[in-house]
Amino acid sequence: MGVTLKELASGLGLSPTTVSRALNGYPEVNQATRQRVLDAARTANYHPNTRAKSLATGQSRAIGHIIPISTSHEIVNPVFADFIAGAGEVYSRAGYDMVLSVVPDDEEENAYRNIVARGSVDGLLVHGPRLHDDRITLLQDLGLPFMVHGRSSGVQTPYSWLDINNRRSFRRATEFLLELGHTRIALVNGLESMDFALRRRTGYLDALAVAGIVPCPDLMRSAEMTEPYGHQAGRELLRLPDPPTAFLASSMIVAYGLRRALTDAGLKLGRDVSVVTHDDDLSYMPNGLEVPQFTATCSSVRAAGRKTADMLLSLVRDPDQGPITHLMETRLVLGDSTGRHRT
């Protein structure tokens, strides 16, 4: 396929050793020859064979992402593409490859074991942690550097993660609605087997407790986040004898569904009913063109991808630095979807 180091060397009348050192910036090589080697490498479009290099060095210069596909739901997390885009930027700048494994969630353990045993990556990134996620303890045993995007509430031993402050974020959003005079506030949450969803719920409950409001189970929903789900939840909630006057949505797309349910019911968003949603700032799902449509707790998942990748690379370079963590706060952005409670 490409030129090999040996060919390049013999073409220059040098030994492979010298050429290798010249290319990798070792000091013990004459400036003139180094320049000659670099030029020759460029014109020959020489790129060292990844496999050979990593076999020799013991490093693969690749990061693995394991994407769980829920066997029951078959859902791919929509957040995933933007996160990958962010992380990918960082990897390619650092000269790392990104290898993806899409695995049904009942085979994840095997997938992790294999990938470690085969030595094809220097580090792993864990997506979509659940409560008490076994993967984390498994990876600790395997001893490969890893980062978790999110956290897993049940896991006691420390590990490296990056997360947004879901709890505070939803507490703040709830408080905001309370300040506007709302007391019947519905939570249209994601799947509460996922860690992030549970934290959001906790934040919501926190704020209610402080306000002295007893949470009403009828007002709390949890499911895979889709537009039809938001719509159905909205419709059913509005039909309650004592319907909510405000909603918290766990994602923009759920908020779309809620909005549809409101308009179906002849209610005006932001006047008759308020909605606050979480906004992952997905590139293909902007919150309005100029003015934000929704009041939202904002946090760019793309930026999260970048930061997580950065941290993972630092962990790969220095595995002994111990667990590193990063908690991102969200911004509460005011949009057209909220207003004072009207009696």
Next chain:
Amino acid sequence: MGVTLKELASGLGLSPTTVSRALNGYPEVNQATRQRVLDAARTANYHPNTRAKSLATGQSRAIGHIIPISTSHEIVNPVFADFIAGAGEVYSRAGYDMVLSVVPDDEEENAYRNIVARGSVDGLLVHGPRLHDDRITLLQDLGLPFMVHGRSSGVQTPYSWLDINNRRSFRRATEFLLELGHTRIALVNGLESMDFALRRRTGYLDALAVAGIVPCPDLMRSAEMTEPYGHQAGRELLRLPDPPTAFLASSMIVAYGLRRALTDAGLKLGRDVSVVTHDDDLSYMPNGLEVPQFTATCSSVRAAGRKTADMLLSLVRDPDQGPITHLMETRLVLGDSTGRHRT
């Protein structure tokens, strides 16, 4: 990290040669010893080192996907996650890794050259082809097996691709609206620098031409497919002196935006105004829970990912079979968003 072949061999009192053959199913090894080797490998959790193996065999057992990030739009194609999920299933079943490169679209050429020169993949998958896409001719020169998801209209030389029949799909959808009596039909398309969008437009124009309708430039929009874009396009179109009575949307999310514009204008979807959309069957964007919300041209992008990966693997196994292609038809599914034209 893991056990090596040599260790496994010496543990068994065998040569590495024999162990290798035993594991790889070569005939010249005693049944009893093979069994012994297999057992030992299992208990030691032995997995051959990928890099060493592929260095020795000359195959990397990995497929590369290059994800272009538009430097101007910074948009990640939402279709991407589901496609990857489909392809990933196939790869992992076949024992292949998937390596992703996220590259700004002005560096794509370099990215392709590098990945080929470094020999880190056996085949490549090209995403989001534009018109006259240079990447295709580049890859033909580089001589690595590759598949394109979609086609590129300007490229003359044959290449391997999988695409949906965008043209017929949108012709059919337009015909359907014409049959319902609509004559003012708007096209709210994706970016027409992308090949798929142009083909959809052609299909739309085909149907109008057959019906003897002169296409009206005011009724044709093209932009990145987002909800706010659909909303704005809908609003502006409905304000025309002679507004459309039917819309073709290029994606579900655009259709959401359209629907909002309609309701804003006090119109009822499916009665006052009809909408047909393309539906990629994304896992997180289902077209309704039971009844389809939208009449749609349906095609699972996840299935497309599976099929494309299948074809690519076959191309990798037998690179001399010449270009292979596959055109998927879409299903026109009836939903609640279309009705007869009312005067």
Next chain:
DNA sequence: TCAATTTTTCAAACCGCTTTGGATAGCGCG
């Protein structure tokens, strides 16, 4: 000028696996 350094280069071993080209042993058969 010549020994002692310092620079610069190279030969060879190695990373973990596959594969070629024997070697060895067991067997049937004339």
Next chain:
DNA sequence: CGCGCTATCCAAAGCGGTTTGAAAAATTGA
């Protein structure tokens, strides 16, 4: 008994790089 086969196994040479240890060349110091 000895020859030719077949069934099993192995030593060694790669794959394309990096890296160790030593040699050759250039430079320095007295």
